[in-house]
């Protein structure tokens with residue numbers, strides 16, 4: 243029994259080494275045991291077995307095919323600004339995008355095609371400079387376009403979803419497809435993108451006056467500076483706002499604003515933000531999440547739902 247288990251484990255280990263070697267042979271320069279704390283705005287997260295940054299669609303497709311043929315799980319990483327990666331890290335392939343995926347093309351009076359790795363603030367400002375309006379409310383979302391579409395990033399003043407005309411994806415077999423507007427569904431910080439990798443999107447914006455759009459962008463930025471702890475290590479809102487309520491106010495009313503647990507604390511500036519203020523582990527953040535959920539439930543009967551995504555072991 244012990245021998246069979248040993249052989250099973252050693253076959254699995256060999257397979258896992260082989261597929262990473264295959265990524266190397268294909269020129270995809272995988273980083274082994276790459277600490278994901280280096281790639282998340284929380285600065286928290288254990289290692290990825292193999293971390294690849296694909297710079298072309300060909301590299302992304304090849305990485306996916308190699309992982310798939312070895313049965314290795316795949317995780318897509320954007321800017322890591324909505325993620326809590328657990329301390330044990332992420333098994334299999336973690337795939338990030340750069341290079342060709344950082345391009346923005348202006349295709350007509352209102353159409354923009356952007357790669358999934360384009361940072362949202364850069365996209366919004368580039369569009370504003372061309373007199374294209376619509377995305378101003380999300381200028382302060384620090385993520386990349388792919389992550390913003392998956393999460394339907396937004397604020398009370400607007401979300402990205404209504405401006406997405408088409409999304410280009412690679413499935414886990416490395417096949418390219420296009421999801422048309424009519425098949426896309428967006429909800430509150432959610433979409434129906436599923437398990438595919440977003441590689442680019444076509445956005446349909448509105449024509450506007452450049453000076454007005456720039457002024458709206460500046461207003462949004464200023465509001466954020468005044469109300470959010472944007473210079474700390476965090477992932478934005480921890481919890482979604484329950485219908486008709488504000489998670490931040492409910493947490494504040496539970497007496498936890500500023501409360502610290504290990505290296506994590508409820509932001510003294512905005513109670514729906516958790517900050518890694520002193521070398522926090524994912525376990526500190528998760529313990530704080532549990533405490534907040536429990537206190538808010540006890541005080542109001544409402545079960546808060548996470549907005550940040552928790553991944554890994």
Ligand SMILES: Cc1cc2nc3c(=O)[nH]c(=O)nc-3n(C[C@H](O)[C@H](O)[C@H](O)COP(=O)(O)OP(=O)(O)OC[C@H]3O[C@@H](n4cnc5c(N)ncnc54)[C@H](O)[C@@H]3O)c2cc1C
Pocket residue numbers: 283317318319320321322323324325358382383384385386387388389390391392393394395396397431438439440441470471472476477478479551
């Ligand atoms: C200071 C601060 C302020 C914030 N303010 C806001 C705000 O106002 N509104 C808001 O909505 N969010 C906000 N956020 C959260 C975060 O920036 C957004 O959710 C953002 O859209 C996440 O993008 P990302 O590239 O960082 O995605 P990641 O955090 O890397 O990933 C998020 C999810 O998307 C998936 N994903 C990422 N890229 C792809 C891809 N190319 N294809 C398929 N799946 C992919 C990941 O697997 C993961 O499930 C804030 C965060 C911070 C740190």
